[in-house]
Amino acid sequence: MIPAAFQYYRPKDMAGVLAILAEHGDDARVMAGGHSLIPMMKLRMAEVPHLIDLQEVGGLSGISIDDRITIGAMTTQAELIDNDALAQAAPILREAALQIADPQIRYMGTVGGNLANGDPGNDMPGLMQCLNATFTVVGPDGERSLAARDFYEAAYMTGREDNEVLTAISFARPQGGHAYEKQKRKIGDYATAAAAVQITKSDGSCAGASIAMTNLSDTPVFSEAAGAALAGTSVDTSAVKAAVAAMLADIDPVEDNRGPIAFKRHVAGVILARAIERAWSRA
Amino acid sequence: MSKKQHYTLTVNGTEEEVLAEPRELLIYTLRERLNITGPHIGCETSHCGACTVTIDGKSVKSCTMFVAQADGKEITTIEGLGGPDALHPLQQAFKEHHGLQCGYCTPGMITRAAKLLEENPNPTEEEIRFGMSGNICRCTGYQNIVKSIQAAAAEMNASKEAAE
Ligand SMILES: Cc1cc2nc3c(=O)[nH]c(=O)nc-3n(C[C@H](O)[C@H](O)[C@H](O)COP(=O)(O)OP(=O)(O)OC[C@H]3O[C@@H](n4cnc5c(N)ncnc54)[C@H](O)[C@@H]3O)c2cc1C
Ligand code: FES
Ligand code: FES
Numbered sequence: 001m002i003p004a005a006f007q008y009y010r011p012k013d014m015a016g017v018l019a020i021l022a023e024h025g026d027d028a029r030v031m032a033g034g035h036s037l038i039p040m041m042k043l044r045m046a047e048v049p050h051l052i053d054l055q056e057v058g059g060l061s062g063i064s065i066d067d068r069i070t071i072g073a074m075t076t077q078a079e080l081i082d083n084d085a086l087a088q089a090a091p092i093l094r095e096a097a098l099q100i101a102d103p104q105i106r107y108m109g110t111v112g113g114n115l116a117n118g119d120p121g122n123d124m125p126g127l128m129q130c131l132n133a134t135f136t137v138v139g140p141d142g143e144r145s146l147a148a149r150d151f152y153e154a155a156y157m158t159g160r161e162d163n164e165v166l167t168a169i170s171f172a173r174p175q176g177g178h179a180y181e182k183q184k185r186k187i188g189d190y191a192t193a194a195a196a197v198q199i200t201k202s203d204g205s206c207a208g209a210s211i212a213m214t215n216l217s218d219t220p221v222f223s224e225a226a227g228a229a230l231a232g233t234s235v236d237t238s239a240v241k242a243a244v245a246a247m248l249a250d251i252d253p254v255e256d257n258r259g260p261i262a263f264k265r266h267v268a269g270v271i272l273a274r275a276i277e278r279a280w281s282r283a
Numbered sequence: 284m285s286k287k288q289h290y291t292l293t294v295n296g297t298e299e300e301v302l303a304e305p306r307e308l309l310i311y312t313l314r315e316r317l318n319i320t321g322p323h324i325g326c327e328t329s330h331c332g333a334c335t336v337t338i339d340g341k342s343v344k345s346c347t348m349f350v351a352q353a354d355g356k357e358i359t360t361i362e363g364l365g366g367p368d369a370l371h372p373l374q375q376a377f378k379e380h381h382g383l384q385c386g387y388c389t390p391g392m393i394t395r396a397a398k399l400l401e402e403n404p405n406p407t408e409e410e411i412r413f414g415m416s417g418n419i420c421r422c423t424g425y426q427n428i429v430k431s432i433q434a435a436a437a438e439m440n441a442s443k444e445a446a447e
Contacts, residue, residue, distance in 0.1 A: 001308075001327050005285040008305035008351040038347050039329055042308075051305075053352055078341070102417030104332060104395070107341035108348075187416040188330060 003041035006051045014059070014138060014165065017052055021163045022140060024050040030165055032074055032113035035105050036122075060112070060167060065089045070170040073112025077101070080111060089173050092196065096127045096180035102188045112166045115148075118156040121190030125152060126220035127180065129212040130196035133171035139164035152219035176200030176207075177283030181275035182214070183267050185258065191215040192258045193268040195247075195275040199230065201283035206230045209276075211243065215258075216251035216268050223250040226272070235280045243276060244269045290354040294319060295363030305351035310334045312350045313360065321361035321390040325419070332418030335391035336360050342398045344417070361390035364397055372442075373397055373435040382431030384422035392418050396432045404440055408433070 011017050021028050028050035031037050040046035054060060060074035063083050069090055071080070077097045080086065087094040100106060100114070100123050114124040115135065128135075128148040135146045137160050148169075151159045160166060175198070182194035194214035200207040209227040214220055225246035233239035253264040287302045294317060301316050308327075313319045313336070322345055325333035329347040336345045337359040365371030373393045376382065383389045392415070399406065399414040406414060411432050412425070420428060 003306050005304065005306055007285055008288075008349070010351075010354075034349070034352065035329065035347060038349070041306075042328075055352065102332075103399075103414055104335060104342045104344045104417040105329065105347075108343060187413075 001042040003038070004044060004047045004049075006041075006048050008051050008053065010053045010056050012056050012058065014057060014167075017054065017057060017165055018138070018140060018163070020050060020052050021165075026162060028052060029162075030054050032110040032116075033076065033108035034113075035101070035109045036113060036117045036119060054165075065173075068170050068172055070168055071111055072168055073110060073116075073166045075111050077106035077109050077111070077114075078103075081106065090131070090171075090178075092127065092131070092174065092178035092180050092198065095178065096123055096182075096196065099123065099180065099182045099184075099194075105188070111169060115151075115169065116158065116160060116166045118152065118158045119190075120155055120218050120220065121215045123180075123182065123191065123194060123214055126194065126212040126214035126222075127196045128169060128171070129220050129222040130198055130210050131171040131174055132210065133169050135160075135166055136168045136170070137161075137164040137166050143167075149222050155218040174198050177279040177281065179275040179278035179282070181271045181278065183271050190258075193253075193264060193271045195268075195272040197272075197275040197279040199235070199276070199279045199283045201280070204234060206233055206235050206239075206280070206283075209243075209279075211247065211272070211276075213247060213251055213268060213272070216253045216264060218252075218254075221247075221250050221252075223247045225250060230276065235276065240273050240276050244272050247272050288351070290350055292317075292350075292353055292355075293357045295359055301350065303350050305349055307350045309336075309345040309348045309350050309353050309358075312353075313345060313358075319360050319362055322394070323387055323390060325387065325391075330419065331388070331391075332395060333388050333391040335395045335418065337394060337398055340398075342395050342417070359394070361394050364393065371397065372438045373400075373432070376431040376435035376438065377428075380431040380434055381427045382423065383428075388418060388420040388422075392420065392428060396435070400432070400436055400439060404436060404443075406432070406436065 029048045030052045061072040064070045133148040183192045196212045199209045209230040211226040212222045226243045229242040229246045323333040325331035334345045
């Protein structure tokens with residue numbers, strides 16, 4: 001498997017990255033861990049005449065934890081899993097990252113690459129919608145912020161312009177109970193269905209819930225209605241049923257090698273019910 | 284074709300210069316330019332782990348990295364862990380506990396297992412299975428691979444204690 005030829009760049013700062021993007025336009029693309037992009041290039045589904053490796057660009061990695069949590073785009077899944085303070089502050093991240101791909105891929109795959117890629121199978125986008133995260137991108141006109149919940153437009157189409165680079169992700173320290181539940185055919189597979197849930201509890205009833213689903217549409221699906229169905233309830237069987245029904249009205253899966261539509265809808269319901277139950281037990 | 288470039292890789296402690304196109308996959312550079320044929324090509328699609336090497340302390344599938352990305356890096360392959368005259372404890376344990384049959388997956392398995400034991404010298408069976416989940420074996424059914432890794436861990440811990 002030999003990808004189309006390309007010119008390789010390894011700039012040391014963002015100014016260098018932006019200059020190459022400006023010079024070559026659509027013919028240039030950044031690469032983080034390469035574990036989505038290289039397979040696509042090997043299959044010749046992506047052609048990148050000017051490939052910009054971000055590995056030496058300073059200031060793009062690291063995790064800072066305060067009332068808000070900020071994660072540099074080049075932070076790898078493995079670094080995210082290894083960070084105990086992060087696992088304390090936002091345990092859903094480690095829980096989700098451990099369900100992504102396999103150990104080798106997690107050493108290379110980055111949070112930013114997973115979010116920028118725009119593949120509906122990626123797990124981090126739904127997770128970040130659940131956490132109501134904000135993405136920081138930088139381009140020729142400087143920096144701007146985009147909400148994770150507005151970022152995904154269609155498969156591989158996002159709110160990021162081609163000449164912009166994702167630099168960081170931030171979100172408020174999550175409260176209450178969490179769960180990332182994923183159904184896959186084997187380790188290293190993308191989700192048949194996955195659910196990210198955060199729930200807060202007050203006086204024995206649900207104060208609020210945030211729910212997002214993965215690989216059940218051409219974008220991740222933040223289901224506001226599913227969260228609303230739980231709010232104010234004791235998260236009993238009928239509330240969970242109502243949340244699942246609301247979620248099913250928001251997803252739009254297609255038939256593929258992971259199964260027909262009816263099967264995916266069934267799995268989505270099972271996975272969400274499990275995720276709600278687990279998140280609630282931790283709230 | 285894009286122009287060939289000079290790249291410097293440190294492989295198993297030896298600095299190597301190669302002249303290659305940036306798009307060359309690292310596994311080909313290792314096998315065909317440097318004649319380091321321990322790492323194998325199983326799937327070439329990032330799934331099987333036969334091509335696993337260690338790069339700057341990370342287990343990496345070398346079919347999913349361009350040689351240009353590896354420029355300036357330290358790479359360890361199965362050849363760097365041990366050889367016929369001085370087997371690595373993992374190599375010895377795979378031999379003794381039937382951790383291989385055809386042997387095709389073995390270099391990747393052992394290279395990955397070495398990194399796993401470095402990070403977690405006392406893994407449970409579950410941790411071994413999870414930590415090895417990026418490596419596929421068509422022959423053994425994994426049972427003896429797990430046993431081999433457990434035996435190597437015990438051996439490595441015992442000799443570490445003896446040294447202290
Ligand atoms: C066998 C296998 C199994 C996998 N299983 C899963 C899974 O279960 N779940 C899952 O979520 N993922 C899975 N992945 C994908 C893996 O997590 C990728 O590493 C990840 O999606 C992309 O991260 P990367 O750093 O490798 O990005 P790259 O491959 O380098 O980039 C991906 C895309 O994002 C763009 N990009 C990267 N960084 C930036 C940036 N900072 N700013 C702007 N654009 C950027 C690139 O131009 C490219 O278009 C799997 C991959 C493999 C090979
Ligand atoms: S050959 Fe690289 S993962 Fe299979
Ligand atoms: S021993 Fe044959 S593939 Fe593992």
